Amino acid sequence: xxxxxxxxxxxxxxxxxxxxxxxxxxxxxxxxxxxxxxxxxxxxxxxxxxxxxxxxxxxxxxxxxxxxxxxxxxxxxxxxxxxxxxxxxxxxxxxxxxxxxxxxxxxxxxxxxxxxxxxxxxxxxxxxxxxxxxxxxxxxxxxxxxxxxxxxxxxxxxxxxxxxxxxxxxxxxxxxxxx
Numbered sequence: 001x002x003x004x005x006x007x008x009x010x011x012x013x014x015x016x017x018x019x020x021x022x023x024x025x026x027x028x029x030x031x032x033x034x035x036x037x038x039x040x041x042x043x044x045x046x047x048x049x050x051x052x053x054x055x056x057x058x059x060x061x062x063x064x065x066x067x068x069x070x071x072x073x074x075x076x077x078x079x080x081x082x083x084x085x086x087x088x089x090x091x092x093x094x095x096x097x098x099x100x101x102x103x104x105x106x107x108x109x110x111x112x113x114x115x116x117x118x119x120x121x122x123x124x125x126x127x128x129x130x131x132x133x134x135x136x137x138x139x140x141x142x143x144x145x146x147x148x149x150x151x152x153x154x155x156x157x158x159x160x161x162x163x164x165x166x167x168x169x170x171x172x173x174x175x176x177x178x179x
Contacts, residue, residue, distance in 0.1 A: 012083060012173050019076070022166055023069055029159040030065035033058055033100075036152045043145075054103045058152070061096045065159065068093055083174035087167055094163035101156040108153050119146035 037058040044051045068089050075081040108115045123146050129139035 012081065013176070014076075014081060014173055015169070018169060022162055022169070023072060025162050026065060026159060026166075027069045029155040029162070030062045030069065032155050033152055033159070034062035034066065036148045037062065039148070040145075052107075054100065054107065058100045058104075058156075061093070061100055064096065065093055083170040086170040087174075090163050090167045090170065094160060094167065097156060097160040097163060101153070101160050104149075104153050104156055108149050115146070115149050119149070 037055045041051055041055040041059065044055065071089075072081065072086065075085065106114075119142075123139065123142045129136040
């Protein structure tokens with residue numbers, strides 16, 4: 001007598017709009033931070049200065065964030081997007097992004113010789129340079145560096161919050177709250 005065993009796979013109902021918004025924001029935030037910190041690292045190397053640990057750390061964290069979003073897209077395409085995978089991966093990336101956010105905020109707004117004060121004194125306080133010359137080019141570059149620091153901080157904050165949101169959403173999907 002033959003016995004057939006049927007395995008029923010549980011179906012999870014993901015809120016499509018929220019998931020798509022999360023994917024778009026997490027992917028773009030990770031890509032922006034990856035580009036900013038890769039450029040910072042290139043500038044430090046060109047100036048033959050020591051590279052702070054934050055730059056390669058954020059490049060790695062951003063690359064992991066991009067890989068995680070791509071993994072989510074692949075799993076969603078195969079209808080195998082499990083909340084447990086998202087909760088574990090989201091928590092790991094939340095901790096990584098939070099660590100980068102704390103260090104970036106210390107560099108940007110710290111007590112001694114922080115980037116924001118230097119930007120206010122030497123770039124914003126110096127006045128806008130105009131004309132065709134090396135001073136204008138130097139001022140534009142300095143302003144770009146200041147704006148990149150602020151942008152990186154903002155997108156790290158957004159990504160950190162969005163990973164908490166993804167963990168909560170995955171928990172709700174696991175509890176079948178989206179029906």
